[in-house]
Amino acid sequence: MPQREMPLPTALDPCGRTFGPEEREAVLRVLDSGVLCGAFGRETRSLEAEMAALYGRAEAVSCSSGTAALHLAVAAAGVGPGDEVVTTPLSDFGTVAPVVAQGARPVFADVRADDGNLDPDAVEAAVTPRTKAVIAVHLFGGAADTVRLREICDRHGLLLIEDCAQAWLGEDPAGPPGRLLGTAGDIACFSLQQYKHITAGDGGLAVTDDADLARRMRLFMDKGWDRSEGRIHRTMGLNYRMTELVAAVARAQLARLPGLLTRRRTSAGRLAGAVAEGAVPGVRLATASGTPYEGHAWWVVPLLVDDNARAAKALDALGVPALPGYLERPLYANPALAGHPPGLCPRAERLIDRTLLVLPWNEGYTTADADRVAGALRKAATA
Numbered sequence: 001m002p003q004r005e006m007p008l009p010t011a012l013d014p015c016g017r018t019f020g021p022e023e024r025e026a027v028l029r030v031l032d033s034g035v036l037c038g039a040f041g042r043e044t045r046s047l048e049a050e051m052a053a054l055y056g057r058a059e060a061v062s063c064s065s066g067t068a069a070l071h072l073a074v075a076a077a078g079v080g081p082g083d084e085v086v087t088t089p090l091s092d093f094g095t096v097a098p099v100v101a102q103g104a105r106p107v108f109a110d111v112r113a114d115d116g117n118l119d120p121d122a123v124e125a126a127v128t129p130r131t132k133a134v135i136a137v138h139l140f141g142g143a144a145d146t147v148r149l150r151e152i153c154d155r156h157g158l159l160l161i162e163d164c165a166q167a168w169l170g171e172d173p174a175g176p177p178g179r180l181l182g183t184a185g186d187i188a189c190f191s192l193q194q195y196k197h198i199t200a201g202d203g204g205l206a207v208t209d210d211a212d213l214a215r216r217m218r219l220f221m222d223k224g225w226d227r228s229e230g231r232i233h234r235t236m237g238l239n240y241r242m243t244e245l246v247a248a249v250a251r252a253q254l255a256r257l258p259g260l261l262t263r264r265r266t267s268a269g270r271l272a273g274a275v276a277e278g279a280v281p282g283v284r285l286a287t288a289s290g291t292p293y294e295g296h297a298w299w300v301v302p303l304l305v306d307d308n309a310r311a312a313k314a315l316d317a318l319g320v321p322a323l324p325g326y327l328e329r330p331l332y333a334n335p336a337l338a339g340h341p342p343g344l345c346p347r348a349e350r351l352i353d354r355t356l357l358v359l360p361w362n363e364g365y366t367t368a369d370a371d372r373v374a375g376a377l378r379k380a381a382t383a
């Protein structure tokens, strides 16, 4: 008889998320105030101030999702019909949907084979006179090459938008010690969706140092309406407002973030150590050059294997959830984005079809869980 073990915590279990008296008090505080809409309450403004302070940026703009935050960013960047935005095919659909919503064209650049982050050479090759911006995703919590991407954007006069939805408080190994991912771009976008490092169900934040970009994002978030000057719609805008309930919970979560990240780094770092440098045959960490680094945000633990479908099946039989490929197909192969031939980004396609294996992770994983996952990987490798 196989041993029955406790299932690992997921982001849909109370034990895989961290909600306590602070979140409870936050919800009741808002209800008792009578004001639930972010346009009139104090929670959204406070959350923005706290987020800006945490990231050391001049401004943070709250909104209803990570996708909305990216829409604020591309709209503020002036992306419109005829424009192109270079980005990755290996990400959530929320990375590209805003580009399409603006009537612009996402141009997909291939990724690096070792960690699935954008290949700067491919980004440079994809730039045309129509390119307005680059959206770089810090995939799985590991750093994209901010130095080279920043340099390419500066040389071509492009805006750099960082998609930090999976990289809350991740650090940039290329920067000075402790430099956060989300501080190299003109704008950085974050998500508070259920599965992210911290959550309020849904929600988004965009940070920037540029007052003009911040103003345009704020207008786009609230129907182009600057409420300090009467009912005038200065720009096109949607209703992407964050509610007070979400903001209040997000503030409690933001306060927990450093502690939650330490827990992830402790457990995921232990697994990373156990699989690093060929310790498990046929398994490699999907990080830059296959090495763990301390600043990784470990949204998940990404691995490289020979046959991701087979490995996922073997792990599943051992009670360890694993996603082969992360996505079923690259973003450009979705029906919503017609017109891209297969083979457009061969490295991304190979990762999805063959080599990438993603282990879901959350703050509920203990070091004992990490050891159990490492044991399952060793067993699966020899199965």
Ligand SMILES: *Cc1c(COP(=O)(O)O)cnc(C)c1O
Pocket: 065, 066, 067, 068, 091, 092, 093, 094, 095, 137, 163, 165, 166, 191, 192, 193, 202, 203, 204
């Ligand atoms: C989750 C995610 C998004 C979208 O965020 P939502 O809050 O779900 O809209 C965008 N980009 C990446 C990389 C994500 O992981």
